[in-house]
Amino acid sequence: MADVSSDYIASSTVFASDGNNSANAATSSDPKNVQDLTNYVQLILQQMQDKFQEMSDKITGRMDEMAKRIDDLEKNIATIMTDAGLDNIE
Template identity: 50%
Template structure:
């Protein structure tokens, strides 16, 4: 019985470790995306481009 309990604990530990590693990978991916979005916004600001939330405005003379 002790061997079964020990094996179950080891399996649970391995599953939790894998889950934590997956969560860390996803968190790092989200952080990189956030950094990229910030860098793009900064570049757009430096270039004088305004950010449009949602729809883009039609240019003069274009049908909407």
């Protein structure tokens, strides 16, 4: 994947970000041979993987934060129950 040319990066960025002119972008960035097609597909797949990883990292971070907040809430409830003398009730 290291052989992806900068013009494919630029054309794929235009193609991905410009929904209204997608036909023009598609014709201007059409690969001309098998190697170009391979590089183009690898670039698109890498971009998809990067987006997926970014979303996955965000979700994991949010889950970790939520777990921390739940732990804090449980500690606060336990403290309140102890202060109220309800800690031995089951």
